[in-house]
Amino acid sequence: MDLGSDIYRQQILDHYRNPRNHGSLEEPTFTHEGENTMCGDLIEMDVELDDDDVITSVAFRGDGCAISQASASMLTERLIGMSLEEVDALDRDDMIDMLGVEISPMRVKCAVLAEKVVQDGADIHRGKIDLDRTNLDDS
Amino acid sequence: MGVTGSALLDVDRIRRDFPVLERRLGDDRPLVYLDNSATSLTPSPVVDAMATYYNEYNANVHRGLHQLSQEASIAYEDAHDAVAEFIGADGREEVIFTKNTTESLNLVAYSWGLEHLGPGDEVVITEMEHHAALVTWQQIARRTGATLRYIGLTDDGRLDMSSASERIGDDTAVVSAVHVSNTLGTVNPVDDLVDMAHEHDAIAVIDGAQAVPMRPVDVGSMDADFYAFSGHKMLGPTGIGVLYGKEELLQRLEPFLYGGSMIEKVTFDESRWNELPWKFEAGTPPIAEGIGLHRAVDYLESIGMDRIQRHEEALVSYALERFDALDDVEVYGPRDPATRGGLLAFNLETVHPHDLAQVMNDFAVAIRAGDHCTQPLHDRLDITASARASFYVYNQPSDIDVLIDGIDAARELFIA
Ligand SMILES: Cc1ncc(COP(=O)(O)O)c(C=O)c1O
Numbered sequence: 203m204d205l206g207s208d209i210y211r212q213q214i215l216d217h218y219r220n221p222r223n224h225g226s227l228e229e230p231t232f233t234h235e236g237e238n239t240m241c242g243d244l245i246e247m248d249v250e251l252d253d254d255d256v257i258t259s260v261a262f263r264g265d266g267c268a269i270s271q272a273s274a275s276m277l278t279e280r281l282i283g284m285s286l287e288e289v290d291a292l293d294r295d296d297m298i299d300m301l302g303v304e305i306s307p308m309r310v311k312c313a314v315l316a317e318k319v320v321q322d323g324a325d326i327h328r329g330k331i332d333l334d335r336t337n338l339d340d341s
Numbered sequence: 342m343g344v345t346g347s348a349l350l351d352v353d354r355i356r357r358d359f360p361v362l363e364r365r366l367g368d369d370r371p372l373v374y375l376d377n378s379a380t381s382l383t384p385s386p387v388v389d390a391m392a393t394y395y396n397e398y399n400a401n402v403h404r405g406l407h408q409l410s411q412e413a414s415i416a417y418e419d420a421h422d423a424v425a426e427f428i429g430a431d432g433r434e435e436v437i438f439t440k441n442t443t444e445s446l447n448l449v450a451y452s453w454g455l456e457h458l459g460p461g462d463e464v465v466i467t468e469m470e471h472h473a474a475l476v477t478w479q480q481i482a483r484r485t486g487a488t489l490r491y492i493g494l495t496d497d498g499r500l501d502m503s504s505a506s507e508r509i510g511d512d513t514a515v516v517s518a519v520h521v522s523n524t525l526g527t528v529n530p531v532d533d534l535v536d537m538a539h540e541h542d543a544i545a546v547i548d549g550a551q552a553v554p555m556r557p558v559d560v561g562s563m564d565a566d567f568y569a570f571s572g573h574k575m576l577g578p579t580g581i582g583v584l585y586g587k588e589e590l591l592q593r594l595e596p597f598l599y600g601g602s603m604i605e606k607v608t609f610d611e612s613r614w615n616e617l618p619w620k621f622e623a624g625t626p627p628i629a630e631g632i633g634l635h636r637a638v639d640y641l642e643s644i645g646m647d648r649i650q651r652h653e654e655a656l657v658s659y660a661l662e663r664f665d666a667l668d669d670v671e672v673y674g675p676r677d678p679a680t681r682g683g684l685l686a687f688n689l690e691t692v693h694p695h696d697l698a699q700v701m702n703d704f705a706v707a708i709r710a711g712d713h714c715t716q717p718l719h720d721r722l723d724i725t726a727s728a729r730a731s732f733y734v735y736n737q738p739s740d741i742d743v744l745i746d747g748i749d750a751a752r753e754l755f756i757a
Contacts, residue, residue, distance in 0.1 A: 209699060210754055218755065240711070241695060242725025267693035268755060309695070 234323025236336030274316035429559035445569035525674030653683030684731035
């Protein structure tokens, strides 16, 4: 099909329809959940760390728009092998680069939800912050 | 298919008055504007009427002795008369110009609510209220100690009138209900609700934001105490809304905003209020917008509200027929086109409405996606959001065909 905007590139659709690392882990080191209340996007992520705080496995589940779910799926692939410091350094631009499409300001929250969930989860795990769940509409 | 030609308006002719409909978007597709419940498009005569004010008699109202001010004052006051006649009010005394429906409802809640409500009083609203009413009464109830109660819904999205009889009782001080739901499309039996309120000496406040644009409304025969709506949803400009109020209630009501124009006599110690409706229009009012709204009312009347209602019904029944053929699309609200306004909220299986709206945008179709300012209603329907297509005088059956093409494309992208 020939559509004007190509926000839904094949790669994004593929991750949306067949999410990678979807489900949950048996023994996660930490689990964290976040949402965009306005959109109703929801992501919950399980992360397992080795003794050096390097991510060995990740799983996520969620509900929401194609951008939020595909970006979570793509992010989980990148997270494996990352240290928590590397996770800290992830930002909005990394997520948008990873998606490889232009994201309108309206949809940026969808694109960064998974990143915020894993970062907040890591911060809670290290005792840096105290938070029940991430809500991008609060910030 | 099931579009009865005679029920439809002469859309080709009407469309010539809306230059924005000539726009082509994306890869050169004609705009299909189906977001009318959010705001309607503005016809050239309305824009021209406002331009004429700015170009020819731009002045403040009520306070000038010079010619321009007199012309502006007359035009602005006439606009109140025109709106009064349009909705069946007794005269300009009963028509207050505000910023929008939201401000109109806040005016009632603050001025009437803060004075009359207290612990033991009940405010009865419906589960399908727009946030403009719901959030406002929630806050006023909290501040006054009154209790907020909700009239429930039937499974097909109508008001449950047995729940209404249970909720509306001797402790009820206000019944506030939406005339036409902006999400379910339901046309509520407001005459009955007003009667039920009055039987218990409560006042009835009706949110007519979606009703006034689409069907004949007569506040007099309805006997509502207050009735609120917005100019920008009925071919008028943004920045102007209307609050109708019964004259005897408005006479007794304290002003909501204080300042210039709303006073008759001021001393260092006290002030006396101006006559109606100016007592409720503090400061410089929306003059150009009032003049634009007057022209919009004339435009609607020249088409005829009865005919607009039939046009909406014809488009909704055609849309329902097309949607019924899609078994992966859920449409919310009543099925009978005669009891619903010209809008349809829906969901395509698990596809998020934002994704759907984005694909629609590629077809140059403008629809709304989200919670439409009815979050509690969406909770009640157990969904986070929905897509909504809403029709107006310039929409035609082929617009609905393009909408269906967009749904088919979204299905292919996200599900197939
Ligand atoms: C039923 C209903 N009530 C109130 C409003 C609020 O209107 P406005 O934003 O013009 O104040 C709307 C429109 O969004 C509506 O559909």
